[in-house]
Amino acid sequence: MSKLISQDTIVAIATPQGQGAIGVIRLSGDQTFNILKEIAPSKNWHELASHTIHLAHIKREGILLDEALFALFKNPRSYTGEDVAEISCHGSPFILQQVVQLILEKGARLAKAGEFTQRAFLRGRMDLAQAEAVADLIASETEASHRIAMNQMRGGFSNEIKELRVQLINFASLIELELDFSEEDVEFANRDQLRALINSIRLTIEQLIKSFDLGHVIKNGVPTVIVGKPNAGKSTLLNKLLHEEKAIVSEIPGTTRDLIEDEMTLDGIAFRFIDTAGLRETVDKVEAIGVQRTRDKMKQASLIIYLFDVTTTKEKELIADLEELKGLDTPYLVVGNKADTSEKYAEKFNNFNGILFISAKQELGLEELKNRLLNMVNYEKLGSNQTLVTNARHYECLVNTRTALIGASKGMDEQISGDLLAQDIRQALFHLGSITGEVSADDLLGNIFSKFCIGK
């Protein structure tokens, strides 16, 4: 892997685009301090201690570009493990551009997206899953996604994977040992114990694979379709649900994130609301395309809120709609709105179980609605220490590992030769190792790090 460690020095603007009080330029590589000497000759950069800060003038051909603060990190005590400098300039895009240009002239090159983190990985400062978590951490917009990314970055997920690998390697070494003695037809590895071990590993992997559904929605938000007739009160409900959150977000100036207009965060989990037309309305109008579209949305969603007006909806309408909903494979919540305006709804819908009655307008029953939404995404799992898989690449690796393990199990049942068994185990080890980067191909790395911000 060492061939991947390039010796050149890279530079990038590490802070977001635009004007601000501070803009940070990051340099990494063995020429870092030589370049500093060129752009800010007033200090003896090589002789200054790591983790210290110095004010210095950046000059180009005698003209002062900026007075900046230089933070120094000496190899190996830096993010990348190389010599690193972080230059805090005045936050003017013009100045940052000029300084980067000057640094390029002095021999650095522009960093590719994620290249700082890639170097950190290549120099063993973090494994691949941890490095990927850095990007997730920066992109995280809710408490839950932040917590998962932070846990992953700190090695939680990696440790679990590494433990599984150790078990598998033990298993593999016994098999390989048998191969060495194959002519003697001995079995070092007790087949029953092996089977038990492989089953236990499969169980863990199965759990991780299952966690992806939840992990994925936590990372990306839970797509939630609200379906119901126009007069059912969908927009009132949406506004009431969304209102609170928006106010909180806008309290701190400068931090308001790009809000998806219809996103609500409940206990750290984002729910993305998708508004749709009525469920059967379109059937009446025989607008086949419209119906199909609503159904597709409901199928793709993780949750459906079915909202109806208790004052106008007829029993048989509700029955028909519920039939439709049962036909889909998506969890749904049946909500009767305007329950404050009519006292008779209780009798009217007596025969239906599990209906939640609310009044969106009067804000009655909304807390209960939120609790039910949370329960539907298995929120309690988050409280436990279970690791959640959020990354599609990891998910794929885990599925491939499972396939290989199933192959091994089956092989053992069919008493295949140790030779073939070893092959399956090697496959499993390879896929598992891909997650943390213990085994990795060059193109895989390029693909992973290109998704990062520049400057990270």
Add this chain to the structure above:
Amino acid sequence: MSKLISQDTIVAIATPQGQGAIGVIRLSGDQTFNILKEIAPSKNWHELASHTIHLAHIKREGILLDEALFALFKNPRSYTGEDVAEISCHGSPFILQQVVQLILEKGARLAKAGEFTQRAFLRGRMDLAQAEAVADLIASETEASHRIAMNQMRGGFSNEIKELRVQLINFASLIELELDFSEEDVEFANRDQLRALINSIRLTIEQLIKSFDLGHVIKNGVPTVIVGKPNAGKSTLLNKLLHEEKAIVSEIPGTTRDLIEDEMTLDGIAFRFIDTAGLRETVDKVEAIGVQRTRDKMKQASLIIYLFDVTTTKEKELIADLEELKGLDTPYLVVGNKADTSEKYAEKFNNFNGILFISAKQELGLEELKNRLLNMVNYEKLGSNQTLVTNARHYECLVNTRTALIGASKGMDEQISGDLLAQDIRQALFHLGSITGEVSADDLLGNIFSKFCIGK
């Protein structure tokens, strides 16, 4: 002024909004290190040296918010002169918001726009003109505006003003001395010398006032109207002029500034192009409003490029248009386009002086056009060491100073009493001192710093 120094500790996000590799949170005030102890208890912040960097975990109720780098600056060795910490977090808006929230809970308050720099001013780290230059520096988008702001921030302009004040104070003290001996009717201050001194000061102030026109356009760009009939080739010329610049700007990813679509930078001066309809075209159509609008634009502009097609324009048309242009008070440049397609234009327009012949399409004569544009904004002045006034507030102060000095001159001519003369001089001193903040009213300060970025 010390009553303005508030004792509370302020916090703000100092980097631009959005996702990035790094986001910086800035804290200033005497509670800074106590707050660090609360949010990141693993270090003994009070005991660590100034200008050092430390990696630490930021925790809220035991939950890890981020692993961040803390840069420490101890009073008085900081930007504000107070205890300062700059926390480099992962550049996630969510994390930054959470950390700021936590710091607020621990007793800091959100900084107002410019409040860090305001504190730097109040603690004598810089004078008012220097502080204002910080905002200009961050907003500067061209080499020339950057150079002026940098010079001002480093005290160039302030020194000039202070020197003038010293001269005036000498003058004033002589007058005041006379007042003490007024009954004896002595003149300590030789009136001829005084008059010479006041004239010399007025001359300098006059120069500074004049420089505002140039300084202002350098800071904000030179509004340049291109006028000419639709077939004269205005858009071709604009595209050719703008093309080059845009390519340069977009070379460094992440730094492309918000381009005003039709802005070109020549030797560090921005020209903002305003496209207009033809000059007389609208007259023919008797569209009075359209004509008026074009004329208004031309009057407001700093420069006019009058473009005509040498192959189709008749002599008498040109004469009529030039008459119009002369009627305005705006400098203009007459440019004959498509000069490559016809050889006869030289004869045809023989009688006109100063026409620049170009071919926008073939890119002939464009360098000469650029040089003429630069000459028209008195570019050579920039090469000299003359101080340029760019700030409207400074301009106003200078004009008020001039008024007071004229009053003093006039008073001396009319042999008014030393009493009244002293009053004029005090006025002049007051206005001059307002520039650097040696005299200042509270509301003035609030007004100045509210124009800053948050976090600066």
